Amino acid sequence: MTKIREAITAKVQATIPMERQIQGAHLYDKTRRWVTGTNGQKMFVESPIPPVDDLEIGEIDLSNPFLYRQGRWQSYFERLRKEAPVHYQANSPFGPFWSVTRHADIIAVDKNHDVFSAEPFIVIGVPPRFMDIEMFIAMDPPRHDLQRQAVQGVVAPKNLREMEGLIRSRVREVLDDLPVDEPFDWVQKVSVELTARMLATLLDFPYEQRRKLVQWSDLAASMEQTNGGPSDNDEVFAEMRSTVRELSALWYDKAARLAGGEEPGFDLITMLQSNENTKDLIDRPMEFLGNLTLLIVGGNDTTRNSMSGGVLALNQFPEQFEKLKANPDLIPNMVSEIIRWQTPLAYMRRIAKKDTILNGQFIREGDKVVMWYASGNRDEAVFERPDELIIDRPNARNHIAFGFGVHRCMGNRLAEMQLRILWEELLTRFEDIDVVADPEYVQSNFVRGISRLMVRLTPKATG
Amino acid sequence: MVVGASHAGAQLAASLRQGGWKGEIVLVGDEGTLPYQRPPMSKAYLAGKNTLDQLAIRSAAFYAKQEITLLDDSVQAVDRTDGRVTLSRGGSLAYDELALCTGARVRRLAAPGADLCGVHYLRTAADVELIREAASPGRRAVIIGGGYIGLETAASLSGLGLQVSVLEATERVLGRVTAPEVSAFFDRIHREEAVDVRTKATVEELVGTDRVQGVVLAGGETVPADLVIIGIGVEPNTELAAAAGLQVDDGVVIDDHARTSDPAIVAAGDCTSHLMTRYGRRIRLESVSSATEQAKVAAATACGKSQRITALPWFWSDQYDVKLQIAGINTGYDEIVLNGDPAEGRDFTCYYLRRGELIAADCVNRPRDFMFSKQVIIRGGQVGRDELALQAVG
Numbered sequence: 001m002t003k004i005r006e007a008i009t010a011k012v013q014a015t016i017p018m019e020r021q022i023q024g025a026h027l028y029d030k031t032r033r034w035v036t037g038t039n040g041q042k043m044f045v046e047s048p049i050p051p052v053d054d055l056e057i058g059e060i061d062l063s064n065p066f067l068y069r070q071g072r073w074q075s076y077f078e079r080l081r082k083e084a085p086v087h088y089q090a091n092s093p094f095g096p097f098w099s100v101t102r103h104a105d106i107i108a109v110d111k112n113h114d115v116f117s118a119e120p121f122i123v124i125g126v127p128p129r130f131m132d133i134e135m136f137i138a139m140d141p142p143r144h145d146l147q148r149q150a151v152q153g154v155v156a157p158k159n160l161r162e163m164e165g166l167i168r169s170r171v172r173e174v175l176d177d178l179p180v181d182e183p184f185d186w187v188q189k190v191s192v193e194l195t196a197r198m199l200a201t202l203l204d205f206p207y208e209q210r211r212k213l214v215q216w217s218d219l220a221a222s223m224e225q226t227n228g229g230p231s232d233n234d235e236v237f238a239e240m241r242s243t244v245r246e247l248s249a250l251w252y253d254k255a256a257r258l259a260g261g262e263e264p265g266f267d268l269i270t271m272l273q274s275n276e277n278t279k280d281l282i283d284r285p286m287e288f289l290g291n292l293t294l295l296i297v298g299g300n301d302t303t304r305n306s307m308s309g310g311v312l313a314l315n316q317f318p319e320q321f322e323k324l325k326a327n328p329d330l331i332p333n334m335v336s337e338i339i340r341w342q343t344p345l346a347y348m349r350r351i352a353k354k355d356t357i358l359n360g361q362f363i364r365e366g367d368k369v370v371m372w373y374a375s376g377n378r379d380e381a382v383f384e385r386p387d388e389l390i391i392d393r394p395n396a397r398n399h400i401a402f403g404f405g406v407h408r409c410m411g412n413r414l415a416e417m418q419l420r421i422l423w424e425e426l427l428t429r430f431e432d433i434d435v436v437a438d439p440e441y442v443q444s445n446f447v448r449g450i451s452r453l454m455v456r457l458t459p460k461a462t463g
Numbered sequence: 464m465v466v467g468a469s470h471a472g473a474q475l476a477a478s479l480r481q482g483g484w485k486g487e488i489v490l491v492g493d494e495g496t497l498p499y500q501r502p503p504m505s506k507a508y509l510a511g512k513n514t515l516d517q518l519a520i521r522s523a524a525f526y527a528k529q530e531i532t533l534l535d536d537s538v539q540a541v542d543r544t545d546g547r548v549t550l551s552r553g554g555s556l557a558y559d560e561l562a563l564c565t566g567a568r569v570r571r572l573a574a575p576g577a578d579l580c581g582v583h584y585l586r587t588a589a590d591v592e593l594i595r596e597a598a599s600p601g602r603r604a605v606i607i608g609g610g611y612i613g614l615e616t617a618a619s620l621s622g623l624g625l626q627v628s629v630l631e632a633t634e635r636v637l638g639r640v641t642a643p644e645v646s647a648f649f650d651r652i653h654r655e656e657a658v659d660v661r662t663k664a665t666v667e668e669l670v671g672t673d674r675v676q677g678v679v680l681a682g683g684e685t686v687p688a689d690l691v692i693i694g695i696g697v698e699p700n701t702e703l704a705a706a707a708g709l710q711v712d713d714g715v716v717i718d719d720h721a722r723t724s725d726p727a728i729v730a731a732g733d734c735t736s737h738l739m740t741r742y743g744r745r746i747r748l749e750s751v752s753s754a755t756e757q758a759k760v761a762a763a764t765a766c767g768k769s770q771r772i773t774a775l776p777w778f779w780s781d782q783y784d785v786k787l788q789i790a791g792i793n794t795g796y797d798e799i800v801l802n803g804d805p806a807e808g809r810d811f812t813c814y815y816l817r818r819g820e821l822i823a824a825d826c827v828n829r830p831r832d833f834m835f836s837k838q839v840i841i842r843g844g845q846v847g848r849d850e851l852a853l854q855a856v857g
């Protein structure tokens with residue numbers, strides 16, 4: 001059955017132009033949303049979330065997209081880690097699912113791809129049609145491995161060294177332009193802007209149009225299946241069509257320049273074009289799109305929210321900021337600690353391929369299993385004083401914000417490098433970065449995001 | 464010339480260079496170590512979780528690179544007319560600008576037996592080393608004083624496996640600094656961790672033959688002890704300033720620019736007393752944040768720039784898995800608003816209001832509330848009571 005579906009998909013992909021395919025997927029998604037009754041509807045209405053102790057254990061629903069925003073998540077996770085580390089929620093608006101909340105159990109699931117499949121997708125809800133195919137984050141080996149191999153050279157250490165200088169100069173430009181002594185939104189002016197620049201560097205995307213990458217990615221990630229609705233999937237698909245146009249233009253433009261004798265760059269597309277297995281990737285449009293989208297989406301929210309989260313955390317724990325200023329050598333360790341503390345992606349989802357037992361709970365074939373990295377990273381069995389940012393925490397690197405096993409984040413070194421450079425450059429310029437208003441948080445059960453963070457910078461006194 | 468090499472002194476020296484001070488910088492300290500962070504002394508360092516090297520405020524390389532000379536000596540006298548200081552090890556040094564960062568020392572207990580072997584105070588790394596040597600698991604430690612330092616010490620020692628008692632003379636722990644509800648919370652937490660907390664326990668005398676064996680209370684009861692740690696507050700080191708004829712009122716009096724009554728001398732840190740307009744009175748603070756802030760301002764003043772001490776004071780305390788963060792100073796509060804329940808669990812915030820305005824907050828495992836409170840107080844404290852009661856948790 002699946003074989004046939006795959007064969008048909010491959011066939012369709014090879015013959016129908018990419019844009020048309022997206023259109024088709026759009027129609028499909030519309031129909032499905034109509035059938036499943038989630039057509040732009042709010043699945044959750046924001047209402048105050050009760051203290052966890054007011055609930056029966058079975059009532060706890062971690063898929064509530066307001067849990068993070070309302071700041072209740074810590075106590076919810078803590079109770080599950082203590083009382084029901086492998087917990088079943090039978091009636092969520094996204095259907096039934098298991099929650100795995102302890103560090104050790106999460107690693108056990110993430111490592112065991114024979115039993116726990118990443119297919120067809122990795123969020124709790126049902127992904128929209130086009131998102132559920134051809135991204136290797138949602139493929140099992142061996143297909144996963146082949147696809148990942150094709151692109152991972154772009155973030156190999158040697159390539160990162162090539163990118164470092166460019167990334168640093170782009171960071172400097174942004175920081176030198178920031179307003180001082182007056183409040184501004186850190187998310188827009190720094191986190192979004194720098195992430196866009198990083199992704200543009202990675203793809204060698206036309207630099208002036210870099211914000212488009214962010215727009216696409218934001219849209220792709222704003223699906224109601226993670227934010228509980230409503231969101232405008234029509235807008236998403238329209239935007240997808242424009243993405244496709246631009247990315248294929250980028251491909252052909254690169255190919256032409258390469259053919260015209262230009263020095264090959266160290267960007268992703270060049271890399272794909274110079275690899276035997278992927279040099280004709282453009283002829284497999286959904287795969288082409290899937291791979292590029294994955295890198296854009298995968299690097300976008302995550303890096304952005306680590307940049308915002310670091311500033312927030314250092315304001316919540318100001319003695320750590322003092323420690324940092326006294327000892328800038330702590331930056332690399334602090335970067336890991338910030339990523340642990342923020343954990344930009346709350347979880348990845350798996351589906352059991354066969355009946356299995358996990359920490360005493362019987363999980364049936366076909367059950368959804370959600371690995372809550374956000375909880376594992378606050379597991380008191382692994383991290384002392386887990387809710388605190390401690391920039392010289394000796395085991396900060398044991399965090400699982402990048403996942404574990406075959407899917408472990410491909411961009412982890414790039415993200416760490418970007419954050420390290422940001423903090424190195426910040427420390428040489430500013431004495432203080434004060435958060436001056438309550439932050440605003442994203443509505444999502446998947447992305448732990450900060451949408452607005454007003455700060456005031458105090459420049460370093462100079463001679 | 465900077466006298467006193469701890470939080471205030473180290474920051475002041477560094478900020479002088481940053482602020483463009485071209486001349487020589489001499490940082491005189493009498494502890495025989497690189498300036499180190501003091502708060503961990505009763506916390507992680509006492510618990511044996513880090514070394515003194517890891518706690519250096521700045522590395523030795525930093526001082527070398529910034530051309531800051533560290534002088535291991537103590538200043539005995541200041542001659543303002545000649546612009547010279549006399550050093551204990553002999554000789555004297557001339558200065559153009561003088562900064563006093565002499566900090567504070569522990570208050571001594573005036574009870575018989577307080578000089579017995581096995582009785583300790585806790586302020587310096589040297590103090591902690593002695594305590595750590597004596598703190599083997601199973602031993603009985605008696606802590607005199609239920610303030611932050613006493614309670615932190617209790618938490619660290621009980622973590623090391625000692626049997627710990629805390630003796631507090633008044634009717635509640637932290638009585639001087641927090642609301643009764645917050646005191647009750649810490650009382651409960653320590654009891655839950657098997658620490659024996661006794662309030663209204665006045666110490667009459669310490670007894671023992673060659674070393675301390677017990678603490679005798681006013682009622683006649685003797686609390687057995689292998690080790691006693693006294694944490695009953697500090698006194699500012701103001702003798703040097705007073706002898707030099709500077710104005711002293713509890714601490715060395717400074718203005719908003721960190722200048723003492725002699726405009727050529729600045730001062731910063733625990734040894735100072737500063738008129739804080741936000742609170743309408745002179746306050747001597749004992750906190751790293753204000754020592755650092757005052758030091759930055761003092762350095763600017765010495766470099767001929769004009770900055771003011773305006774930052775809101777804040778403070779923290781770690782005990783077991785409880786992180787208390789305090790924004791502002793609560794003296795003069797006439798109302799509190801609680802968010803969360805101090806009688807249960809381990810997270811809540813206690814907001815302090817004066818005439819309806821927020822002046823301070825004790826946040827227990829609530830960093831978000833802490834950040835929020837700082838913002839509100841800095842903006843003038845206007846906030847609705849319902850907003851405080853509802854304010855996001857976490």
Ligand SMILES: Cc1cc2nc3c(=O)[nH]c(=O)nc-3n(C[C@H](O)[C@H](O)[C@H](O)COP(=O)(O)OP(=O)(O)OC[C@H]3O[C@@H](n4cnc5c(N)ncnc54)[C@H](O)[C@@H]3O)c2cc1C
Pocket residue numbers: 466467468469470471472491492493494501502503504505536537538539564565566567568585586587612700703731732733734748749750751752754777778779780781
């Ligand atoms: C155990 C403990 C825990 C604490 N915990 C916290 C906390 O959690 N948070 C917080 O904000 N604050 C805390 N504090 C308070 C904080 O440590 C002080 O506010 C801070 O150290 C003040 O710095 P300072 O430089 O003004 O003074 P000090 O740290 O007292 O340093 C003064 C230095 O000057 C030296 N000195 C004095 N006179 C002379 C002289 N004549 N010549 C040469 N040297 C001299 C002294 O020996 C000392 O080294 C704690 C204090 C202690 C003791």
Ligand code: HEM
Pocket residue numbers: 110136137138148155294295296298299300302303306339343344345348373401402403404405406407408409410411412414415
């Ligand atoms: C701090 C920033 C980042 C975080 C927290 C993060 C987090 C994650 C997580 C949790 C996974 C899934 C791991 C698993 O299933 O075990 C993942 C996979 C992935 N990430 Fe990241 N990511 C970050 C930055 C980036 C960047 C900058 C890129 C772009 C190059 C990127 C590209 C990818 C890709 C391609 C995958 C799929 C890997 C696979 O399935 O084999 N990520 N990331």
